Amino acid sequence: MSNEVKDRRVGPDYPGWPDYAARALDELLRCNRCGFCVSVCPTYRATQKELFVARGRNFLAGKLLGSPGTGVGDQAEPVGEEDFVEPLFQCLLCGACEVVCRSSVKTNEVMVATRSHHWEKRGRPAFLRLFFDQLLANPRLLRRVVRLLGLGKRSGLSSLARGLGLLRWINARLATADELVAQVPRSFLRDRLHHLGFRRDKVGAGGARAWVLPRPHGATGPRLLYFIGCGTDLQQPQAGEAALRVLNAGGCELIVPEHLCCGLPPFSYGDLDAARSLAARNVELLSAFDAEAIVTDCGSCSAFLSRYGELLGLGAAAISAKVRDFTQVAMGLALPRLSGPVRVTYHDPCHLVRGKGVRDEPRELLRRAGCELVELAEADWCCGGAGTYNIMHPELSLAVLERKMANIAATGAPVVATSCPACIIQLSYGARRFGPKIEVMHIAQLLARGVTLAD
Ligand code: SF4
Ligand code: SF4
Incomplete structure (x- = not known):
């Protein structure tokens, strides 16, 4: 089965794809400009500019989308591209403002809608x-x-x-x-699967093939579908390798199917057709396999896969209901402790902590493994990586990163763990650029050290 997307427009099979412009206008009606969002917005902290916080961005979005009757939009007063492109595209979509917003304004959705609107008007570059x-x-x-x-x-x-x-x-x-990117790995995670003991087999409906790693002898753990995020595969294969080793050592059977990018990058840029097309194709590819859960070590993938049902409708809900972050699954497994105490601090990836609601599991896993966890100030503030944000908006990304690295330095911990390949790239860059000299790793890599010792 070809895994290429033939057609960007998926058609009526997935009627659940929301009308983003209409949804955004509903959200904007609730923004009362109270300014609670100001205290938590990393881009506002870095710029001190009103248009770089949810309140200001929603004002611009209202202008752009023509929000009626709110005072935040007025189509009679057209807004020039130069006025809104930077503030709206330089939102990290970190979601911090949504947590403190008493009117529950989903600023992320508003930003996605305005970006989509922008491409519709101007065409995609x-x-x-x-x-x-x-x-x-x-x-x-x-x-x-x-x-x-x-x-x-x-x-x-x-x-x-x-x-x-x-x-x-x-x-x-x-x-x-x-x-x-300090280096590009010589081999990607998919290239390494056979070295990890995986074999290609027809284990899916209609003879669909996937890589399979059986449970260790005598183990009775769950059968898991492992979703390899692009960042893990192409940039952080060592993190994925560690996650697979930990899960298998914990007794799980692992199936790695062919699939595409989860669709979050185009979604974040407001390219809804491209996102929808990738998501719909993934639903088809993943549905061919029977498993108790779909697990990924990328916080962004786990959050976006969990939204397939909401975004595509009922046909995709069964898939999104099964999605678990690596740390959620690892919590249910008996894992060995590390040989000695490791002082470690933990950075919460935005999508994992707010999108998927995973906050306690990584910390509890680190404690169980015998680590000394040093809590990080503003642990759930964005690191400025935000997918490809650091490439598209390097200056603001650096300003956000500098604050994060100062907080990490203050912990004095020699290791910072996290649960997202994009955060690992960004924090590693931060360590090179600002210090401190600290080991940055996926939490699975830390846990895998215990597995190696127990082997
Ligand atoms: S987005 Fe929410 S917190 Fe920010 S100004 Fe609007 S209502 Fe207030
Ligand atoms: S999503 Fe993040 S960067 Fe964007 S306005 Fe909200 S807090 Fe600021």
Whole structure:
């Protein structure tokens, strides 16, 4: 079965896809400009500008979408692109404002709606069309491109090009991405599965094939479908490898099917057709396999997969109901302790803590493993990574990151654990750029140390 997306528009099979503009207008009606959001917004803290907090952004969104009768929108007063593009696109979609908002305004949804509206009016730029339509919809091509970039980096060509300013000349985002990513792995997680003991087998409906790792002898743990996020596969395979080892050591049978990107990147950019197309295709691919849960080690994937039912309608609800973060599943397993105490602090990925509601599980897992957990101030503040935000908006991302790194430094812990590959990339960059010299790792990598000792 081909895993390419043939058609961006999925059609009427999934009638649940909401009317975003209408939803956003409903949300805007509830924004009373109280300003509670000001205290928690990382971009406001970094800029001190009213248009860089939910209150100001919602004001602009009202102007753009023409919110009637709220005083926040007025179609008779058109807003120029230069007035809203930066504030609306530079929202991290971290969701912090939504937690403190007493009117329950879903600013994230409003931002997505305004971005979608913007592309509808202006058309999507070529790099978004290439990334969302060609690369994310075609994992083989994406992997080839990343492999090529890795070759360039390892051979020193990209450093040379960066030094000569060539990358910036071709595209400033390319130069930023090159700086952010210290190295591209030689092998991706999917390439490593057979080394981990996985075998390809026809275990799905209609003979659908997947990689399978049986339970250890005598174990009775659950059968899990493991969803490999793009960041884990292509950038942080060691984190995914650790998660798979921990789950299997805990007695689980693991199935890794072919699937596409979860769809969150295009969704965040307001490219709703591309997001819907990826999501619908994934529902089809994942539904072919029977498992007790769908697990992923990427907080963003777990949060977005959990929204498939809401976004696509009933047909997808069975899939989203099964989605669990790695830490939620690991909590139910008997895992060995680490050999000695490790002082560690924990950074909450936005999508995991607010999107999926996972806050206690990682901390409890670290304690159970014998770690000394040093609580991080503003642990659930965005690190500024936010998917590809750090590439698209490097200056603001850096300002947000600097605050995060100062908080991490204050803990004095030698290790910071988290549960999202994008956060790992960003925090590692923060450690190189601002310090402290700290080990940044996925929580699964820390837990896997105990498994290695117990082997
Ligand atoms: S988004 Fe919520 S917290 Fe912020 S100004 Fe509007 S109502 Fe107040
Ligand atoms: S989602 Fe985050 S960055 Fe955007 S307005 Fe809310 S708190 Fe600020």
